[in-house]
Amino acid sequence: xxxxxxxxxxxxxxxxxxxxxxxxxxxxxxxxxxxxxxxxxxxxxxxxxxxxxxxxxxxxxxxxxxxxxxxxxxxxxxxxxxxxxxxxxxxxxxxxxxxxxxxxxxxxxxxxxxxxxxxxxxxxxxxxxxxxxxxxxxxxxxxxxxxxxxxxxxxxxxxxxxxxxxxxxxxxxxxxxxxxxxxxxxxxxxxxxxxxxxxxxxxxxxxxxxxxxxxxxxxxxxxxxxxxxxxxxxxxxxxxxxxxxxxxxxxxxxxxxxxxxxxxxxxxxxxxxxxxxxxxxxxxxxxxxxxxxxxxxxxxxxxxxxxxxxxxxxxxxxxxxxxxxxxxxxxxxxxxxxxxxxxxxxxxxxxxxxxxxxxxxxxxxxxxxxxxxxxxxxxxxxxxxxxxxxxxxxxxxxxxxxxxxxxxxxxxxxxxxxxxxxxxxxxxxxxxxxxxxxxxxxxxxxxxxxxxxxxxxxxxxxxxxxxxxxxxxxxxxxxxxxxxxxxxxxxxxxxxxxxxxxxxxxxxxxxxxxxxxxxxxxxxxxxxxxxxxxxxxxxxxxxxxxxxxxxxxxxxxxxxxxxxxxxxxxxxxxxxxxxxxxxxxxxxxxxxxxxxxxxxxxxxxxxxxxxxxxxxxxxxxxxxxxxxxxxxxxxxxxxxxxxxxxxxxxxxxxxxxxxxxxxxxxxxxxxxxxxxxxxxxxxxxxxxxxxxxxxxxxxxxxxxxx
Numbered sequence: 001x002x003x004x005x006x007x008x009x010x011x012x013x014x015x016x017x018x019x020x021x022x023x024x025x026x027x028x029x030x031x032x033x034x035x036x037x038x039x040x041x042x043x044x045x046x047x048x049x050x051x052x053x054x055x056x057x058x059x060x061x062x063x064x065x066x067x068x069x070x071x072x073x074x075x076x077x078x079x080x081x082x083x084x085x086x087x088x089x090x091x092x093x094x095x096x097x098x099x100x101x102x103x104x105x106x107x108x109x110x111x112x113x114x115x116x117x118x119x120x121x122x123x124x125x126x127x128x129x130x131x132x133x134x135x136x137x138x139x140x141x142x143x144x145x146x147x148x149x150x151x152x153x154x155x156x157x158x159x160x161x162x163x164x165x166x167x168x169x170x171x172x173x174x175x176x177x178x179x180x181x182x183x184x185x186x187x188x189x190x191x192x193x194x195x196x197x198x199x200x201x202x203x204x205x206x207x208x209x210x211x212x213x214x215x216x217x218x219x220x221x222x223x224x225x226x227x228x229x230x231x232x233x234x235x236x237x238x239x240x241x242x243x244x245x246x247x248x249x250x251x252x253x254x255x256x257x258x259x260x261x262x263x264x265x266x267x268x269x270x271x272x273x274x275x276x277x278x279x280x281x282x283x284x285x286x287x288x289x290x291x292x293x294x295x296x297x298x299x300x301x302x303x304x305x306x307x308x309x310x311x312x313x314x315x316x317x318x319x320x321x322x323x324x325x326x327x328x329x330x331x332x333x334x335x336x337x338x339x340x341x342x343x344x345x346x347x348x349x350x351x352x353x354x355x356x357x358x359x360x361x362x363x364x365x366x367x368x369x370x371x372x373x374x375x376x377x378x379x380x381x382x383x384x385x386x387x388x389x390x391x392x393x394x395x396x397x398x399x400x401x402x403x404x405x406x407x408x409x410x411x412x413x414x415x416x417x418x419x420x421x422x423x424x425x426x427x428x429x430x431x432x433x434x435x436x437x438x439x440x441x442x443x444x445x446x447x448x449x450x451x452x453x454x455x456x457x458x459x460x461x462x463x464x465x466x467x468x469x470x471x472x473x474x475x476x477x478x479x480x481x482x483x484x485x486x487x488x489x490x491x492x493x494x495x496x497x498x499x500x501x502x503x504x505x506x507x508x509x510x511x512x513x514x515x516x517x518x519x520x521x522x523x524x525x526x527x528x529x530x531x532x533x534x535x536x537x538x539x540x541x542x543x544x545x546x547x548x549x550x551x552x553x554x555x556x557x558x559x560x561x562x563x564x565x566x567x568x569x570x571x572x573x574x575x576x577x578x579x580x581x582x583x584x585x586x587x588x589x590x591x592x593x594x595x596x597x598x599x600x601x602x603x604x605x606x607x608x609x610x611x612x613x614x615x616x617x618x619x620x621x622x623x624x625x626x627x628x629x630x631x632x633x634x635x636x637x638x639x640x641x642x643x644x645x646x647x648x649x650x651x652x653x654x655x656x657x658x659x660x661x662x663x664x665x666x667x668x669x670x671x672x673x674x675x676x677x678x679x680x681x682x683x684x685x686x687x688x689x690x691x692x693x694x695x696x697x698x699x700x701x702x703x704x705x706x
Contacts, residue, residue: 005057008044011037012064031072038065038073045084056097059088063101067108075113081105082117089124099128099139106146118147118154126165134174141166141180148187159191167203175215178207182219189226198234201227205243208256217255221262228263237263245294253294260294261301271306275299275314282332283317289328296332300339304376308340309347322362334365338372342380349373349384356391363395367406374410378417385414389425396429396440404440408480411440412447423462430465435474442469442477445484449491463488463499470506475517475536478510482539486546493550500547500554510540511563513570534572541567541578548585557586557593565597568604568635573628576608580631584638591642598639602654605632609658616663626667633658633668637675 015034018027044058066073066081082105089098102125105112125147128140144166148155155162162184169181189197204224207213213220228237241260248256264274281287281295299314308314321333341348356366370388373381381388396407415422429441445466469481485503489496496503517533544560560582567579583601587594594601609632612625636655645651659665 001051001054004044005051005053008037008041008054008057008061012041012061016064016068018068031069034065034069034072038062038077041065042081042084045088052093055094059085059094059097059101060104063104066112067104070108070110070112078112078114079117082114082121086121086124089128095128095131095136096133096139099125099136099143102143103139103146106143106150111150115151115154118151119157122147122155122158122162126162129166129169134177137169137177138180141169141177141184145180145184145187148184152187155188156191159188160193160196162188163192163196163200167200170203170207173210173212175212178212179216179219182216182223185223186219186226189223194230194232194235197227197230201234201240205240208244208252208259209247209249211249211251213252213255217258220255221259224259225262225266229266237266245291248290248294250290253290254297257294257297258301261298264298265302265305271302275302275308275311279314279317282321282336289326292329293332296336297339300336300372303336303340304342307344307347309344322365330365331368334368335372338369339376341369341373342377345373345381345384349381349387353387353391356395364400364403364406367395367403367410371406371410374413374417378413382414382418382421385418385421388414389422393425393429393437396437397434398436404436405443408440408443409447411444412449415444415448416450427462427465430469435472435476438469438472439474439476439480442466443480443484446487449484449488449495460495460498463496467499467502467506470503470510475532478536479539482507482510482536482543486539486543489543489546489550493547496547497551497554500551504544504547504555507540507543508559508563510536511544511567513537513566531572534575537567537570537575538572538578541575541582545578545582545585548582548589552589557590558596561586561593561597561601565600565604568601568608568632573624576628577631580635583635587635587638587642594639594642598648599650601635601639602650605635606654606657608632609664613661613663626663629664630667630671633664633671636668637671 015030015037018030041058041062044054045062047055062081063085066078070078085098085101088094091098102121105114106118122144125140125144129137129144131137131140144162148162166181166184170178172178185200189200192200204220204227208220224240227235228240231237233239241263244256244260265271278295278298282292282299284292287295299308302308318333318337321329322337324330324333337348337352341352352366352369356363359366370392392407392411395403398404411422411426415426426441426444429437432438432441445462466481466484469477472478472481485496485507513531514533514536517536518529518531521528521530544555547555548560564579564583564586567575568583570576570579583594609629612629615625616622636658639645639651642648659668
């Protein structure tokens with residue numbers, strides 16, 4: 001049976017392969033063989049008492065033969081095949097295979113004369129889209145989409161039914177289901193009746209209040225524009241836009257604003273009126289911050305494709321809002337300015353550059369505007385790069401980390417647009433005398449590197465310049481370099497493989513506490529210690545942890561574990577937490593590396609836990625201390641899986657001592673339940689007390705049973 005099933009699949013795959021050149025006719029020398037395979041597939045397909053694998057393989061084989069060798073079958077065979085598939089869709093065991101078969105046939109390189117048959121199948125396909133099994137649902141949606149795209153005549157009389165039916169799938173919240181549903185709706189919506197469209201509008205308005213909208217903005221905009229294009233009653237632009245504003249979430253403001261802006265731009269002659277209304281909302285202090293932000297983004301979105309430079313009232317309003325005492329209002333105005341710049345770059349970019357040069361109080365806001373421009377259309381402003389780069393460099397030399405981060409993001413995205421033009425400037429500034437400038441340009445690598453979006457040769461060469469900065473004396477530069485390398489390792493660590501040894505040797509020393517970076521701040525009666533090296537240690541450990549995922553074979557694991565022992569004793573909770581996570585990862589990847597320094601690790605865990613126990617007893621930072629104890633216990637749980645750990649007396653004694661405390665014991669049991677490990681009792685561990693050479697009988701018995 002298995003051989004028959006695989007033979008059917010192989011034969012069908014061969015036919016598909018032979019037709020990949022998309023030739024008009026099947027080679028006469030294989031026509032007879034194809035007909036025989038088809039008859040064999042149909043005979044298996046029609047049998048009731050047969051292995052399900054064979055029946056499914058027969059269905060898919062038949063579909064491939066029809067899709068890729070249809071010219072050797074007459075119209076009756078094609079019609080019979082569709083009818084047979086339709087009948088078999090009633091079988092729960094075959095539904096998925098039947099829906100996949102429908103999709104294969106409908107997606108055939110050659111359009112088949114099956115419009116009438118597909119029209120009769122629509123009801124069954126629609127029913128399948130509401131099945132509980134997700135694979136069946138998705139396969140049915142794919143089939144429906146293919147029918148709508150390739151056989152519009154088969155769905156023209158059913159548009160209203162399709163719209164009303166599949167619209168309900170949007171309520172399920174499944175991203176992939178919703179995406180395919182929206183594609184179906186985009187095709188069928190134009191032929192639907194008004195009641196069907198009104199029902200769809202209600203569903204879409206509710207959907208626009210969900211966070212899923214952020215991922216599907218591009219699919220939603222055209223549908224909402226088609227609905228608003230009816231310009232009648234509930235389907236009028238004004239009604240839809242007002243409905244969209246009601247109950248909008250903060251997380252969905254941007255996509256909702258994009259929908260509103262596109263609807264308003266359907267009628268070009270009324271743009272001025274709409275701009276005036278939204279400008280009033282933006283200027284009105286009594287309006288909610290959310291409404292004002294929405295208004296700013298709507299105006300900006302309209303300004304992206306319309307020249308608003310002659311709208312003096314709007315320009316004056318934005319200039320005033322940039323100096324508003326409320327931070328959120330200023331930010332909204334800056335975002336709006338960045339968006340409308342794309343409508344007339346020649347007018348707005350010189351203004352923004354002049355503000356950056358002369359108005360230090362709005363420099364951050366102007367950088368936000370530039371970031372918005374670059375994010376939306378970095379290729380479109382390459383012609384202004386010669387004017388922008390000197391201004392960006394001047395802004396890079398600031399102690400404000402927020403400003404430096406925005407400058408780095410802008411430069412990184414400009415590199416994506418034109419590496420040849422921008423990188424020489426970056427390379428020169430990596431060697432600048434000012435540490436702030438070096439740090440900013442080192443951080444731009446984080447925003448430059450996106451998988452598949454740049455010249456890998458140039459990028460690989462540029463990493464050498466970034467590696468050199470690991471020897472820099474500035475903590476700011478170290479932090480920026482570590483952030484960039486961590487991002488690169490996260491996206492695609494294999495790009496670091498060539499430089500892995502050098503990178504590892506440069507990063508490992510940065511995990512050590514640097515006393516020169518610890519300073520004391522006098523706060524009157526109290527003195528507060530600030531460790532400026534903490535972000536560097538945190539970044540160094542985070543990078544090592546990221547590199548371990550793909551580059552562990554190029555790394556010195558014992559050296560890392562030695563540093564992790566100190567990381568467990570670090571005064572920073574965050575550094576401790578990262579060190580714990582890396583230890584757990586290494587114990588899973590290479591358990592033997594942990595066994596050597598096991599006693600040192602246990603010693604640090606014991607010391608740290610006892611210190612935290614004292615804090616809890618004194619009611620100091622109880623929640624935080626409990627979380628830190630959980631971190632230590634997670635490491636012990638990971639070690640519980642090490643080979644022969646049940647015979648390691650030091651481990652068992654340490655665990656026994658820790659579990660003698662009720663608080664620790666409770667936390668340990670909670671973690672065991674979460675990780676589904678069997679907790680070890682305190683009584684059980686007391687067997688080690690009598691002699692160093694005594695091994696618990698229960699542990700030995702457990703080992704024998706294993």
